[in-house]
Amino acid sequence: MKTHTYISPPLPVAELVLRDAFSRRKLVVMLCSCSVIYEGRSATILGEGERLVIVKPDGAVLVHRPRGYSPVNWQPDSQVLEARLDGDTLIVKSLRAKPRELLEIRVTRVDAIIVAEGMVDNAEFQELIDEAEIRDALVRHPELIEPGLRVVAKEKKLGDAGYADIYAVDGQGRHVIIEVKRVTAGREAVEQLRRYVDVFRRENPEAPVRGILVAPALTEPAQKLLEEYKLEYRKLDLRRVRKILEEERRASKQPSLLSFVKRS
Amino acid sequence: MKTHTYISPPLPVAELVLRDAFSRRKLVVMLCSCSVIYEGRSATILGEGERLVIVKPDGAVLVHRPRGYSPVNWQPDSQVLEARLDGDTLIVKSLRAKPRELLEIRVTRVDAIIVAEGMVDNAEFQELIDEAEIRDALVRHPELIEPGLRVVAKEKKLGDAGYADIYAVDGQGRHVIIEVKRVTAGREAVEQLRRYVDVFRRENPEAPVRGILVAPALTEPAQKLLEEYKLEYRKLDLRRVRKILEEERRASKQPSLLSFVKRS
DNA sequence: GCCTACATGTCGACA
DNA sequence: TGTCGACGTGTAGGC
Numbered sequence: 001m002k003t004h005t006y007i008s009p010p011l012p013v014a015e016l017v018l019r020d021a022f023s024r025r026k027l028v029v030m031l032c033s034c035s036v037i038y039e040g041r042s043a044t045i046l047g048e049g050e051r052l053v054i055v056k057p058d059g060a061v062l063v064h065r066p067r068g069y070s071p072v073n074w075q076p077d078s079q080v081l082e083a084r085l086d087g088d089t090l091i092v093k094s095l096r097a098k099p100r101e102l103l104e105i106r107v108t109r110v111d112a113i114i115v116a117e118g119m120v121d122n123a124e125f126q127e128l129i130d131e132a133e134i135r136d137a138l139v140r141h142p143e144l145i146e147p148g149l150r151v152v153a154k155e156k157k158l159g160d161a162g163y164a165d166i167y168a169v170d171g172q173g174r175h176v177i178i179e180v181k182r183v184t185a186g187r188e189a190v191e192q193l194r195r196y197v198d199v200f201r202r203e204n205p206e207a208p209v210r211g212i213l214v215a216p217a218l219t220e221p222a223q224k225l226l227e228e229y230k231l232e233y234r235k236l237d238l239r240r241v242r243k244i245l246e247e248e249r250r251a252s253k254q255p256s257l258l259s260f261v262k263r264s
Numbered sequence: 265m266k267t268h269t270y271i272s273p274p275l276p277v278a279e280l281v282l283r284d285a286f287s288r289r290k291l292v293v294m295l296c297s298c299s300v301i302y303e304g305r306s307a308t309i310l311g312e313g314e315r316l317v318i319v320k321p322d323g324a325v326l327v328h329r330p331r332g333y334s335p336v337n338w339q340p341d342s343q344v345l346e347a348r349l350d351g352d353t354l355i356v357k358s359l360r361a362k363p364r365e366l367l368e369i370r371v372t373r374v375d376a377i378i379v380a381e382g383m384v385d386n387a388e389f390q391e392l393i394d395e396a397e398i399r400d401a402l403v404r405h406p407e408l409i410e411p412g413l414r415v416v417a418k419e420k421k422l423g424d425a426g427y428a429d430i431y432a433v434d435g436q437g438r439h440v441i442i443e444v445k446r447v448t449a450g451r452e453a454v455e456q457l458r459r460y461v462d463v464f465r466r467e468n469p470e471a472p473v474r475g476i477l478v479a480p481a482l483t484e485p486a487q488k489l490l491e492e493y494k495l496e497y498r499k500l501d502l503r504r505v506r507k508i509l510e511e512e513r514r515a516s517k518q519p520s521l522l523s524f525v526k527r528s
Numbered sequence: 529g530c531c532t533a534c535a536t537g538t539c540g541a542c543a
Numbered sequence: 544t545g546t547c548g549a550c551g552t553g554t555a556g557g558c
Contacts, residue, residue: 026464033265044390065385068340099536123299130550132549204546334538393536
């Protein structure tokens with residue numbers, strides 16, 4: 001990575017720096033005073049203030065205020081990027097094609113710019129406990145849900161309704177549709193499960209079927225709704241699932257945290 | 265805004281710079297090579313690579329890779345921020361209290377740091393076309409949904425089900441529950457409306473009631489589901505709504521774009 | 529503090 | 544390409 005830094009550059013200098021950076025797909029970080037106009041799926045106006053502006057090599061644009069996680073304005077990617085001096089304002093325009101969205105940053109003062117060229121980042125990103133992993137752990141260990149449960153399929157397609165996380169048969173031979181949530185389940189999760197069970201019932205009118213929502217916790221309205229629909233809930237012990245995943249990872253000689261860091 | 269810039273500072277220098285910045289709540293922008301470990305609601309490992317790291321005055325932390333809108337790791341805010349040199353690695357730790365989450369950035373090389381002090385940004389942010397505004401426009405102009413419609417309430421509470429966007433009565437005196445979406449409506453939107461209508465029916469068993477989904481477009485599965493539930497759809501002409509909103513804004517002498525920019 | 533619904537959500541996966 | 548569902552979603556607003 002090669003970086004160039006510009007301290008309080010006059011706007012005409014900043015214009016040239018940005019143009020070069022945009023055309024050569026460099027990363028730009030700019031501290032400046034600006035106002036912003038956005039027009040696309042929504043439309044917003046942001047008055048003058050001091051901001052952090054980021055333009056990435058792929059055309060992603062972020063305008064950050066001094067607080068918080070979220071950018072106040074942004075463009076996930078852009079097809080056209082331009083910098084143009086208009087009197088005493090440096091106008092940065094970002095145009096996105098689909099959906100058609102325009103972001104216009106009107107810069108009145110630049111405090112600092114860093115341009116980075118040739119940033120290299122090919123590292124792997126490992127997500128250790130996402131919903132799919134939890135589901136797969138439950139598929140391998142259905143006893144965590146209920147003794148005697150036998151998994152028939154995961155991601156089972158149910159007509160137009162979508163995909164049930166797990167489809168199983170219980171100790172009494174009844175069909176079981178299982179919806180897994182990684183976080184506290186609300187009304188939406190219950191509705192989702194209801195939809196799957198409904199479709200299964202319609203497709204298999206004779207078959208006895210249960211619906212089980214598996215989650216670390218339930219909101220109170222969700223519990224009421226579950227009862228109303230005669231669906232069931234099993235508490236998911238996340239700590240236990242994590243432990244199992246860790247053990248299996250160790251057993252399969254996946255890189256541990258330490259070895260990963262050392263290697264990279 | 266006062267900025268300080270450090271080009272390729274040795275790690276011990278970077279450590280001091282970060283410590284000072286964290287303790288005095290300055291904004292930090294750092295281009296560096298690092299690996300990242302996160303542990304909290306989930307757990308992730310990111311190998312070594314060149315990244316843009318941002319630490320905001322409120323403790324928000326963002327780690328950006330060279331592409332895309334989303335940070336690869338982050339902290340929406342943090343209670344504890346520390347920088348500590350450990351051999352030839354500069355460890356930046358961010359601890360969030362609730363939920364308890366730890367972000368650890370292991371920096372092996374710093375290419376550039378900008379520290380900004382006293383960033384001032386008090387500007388107003390105007391959101392011009394969010395869902396609430398569309399809904400209010402429809403409340404004022406229900407004829408955009410259907411002639412003869414008379415609005416009774418907006419954000420009408422419906423038992424445990426939540427809030428219906430608009431509650432109205434039609435030309436024949438039938439009750440109408442209306443759900444407004446500003447983007448293409450999918451299955452979820454239909455389920456939401458169904459829930460509202462269901463609750464209304466239960467609470468008013470005698471009353472004839474219709475459910476209308478108002479959105480600029482419908483996905484095909486959503487349309488099927490609507491028919492199945494005997495609910496209705498009205499296309500929302502966003503352009504027309506925008507026009508109406510603009511005219512009303514002009515009429516009420518809200519600051520226009522131009523006057524806003526000039527004033528601020 | 530819990531819960532709900534919105535968001536310019538973004539993003540990946542799959543038909 | 545359209546559609547769906549997860550996300551460490553974040554965030555605002557009610558109660």
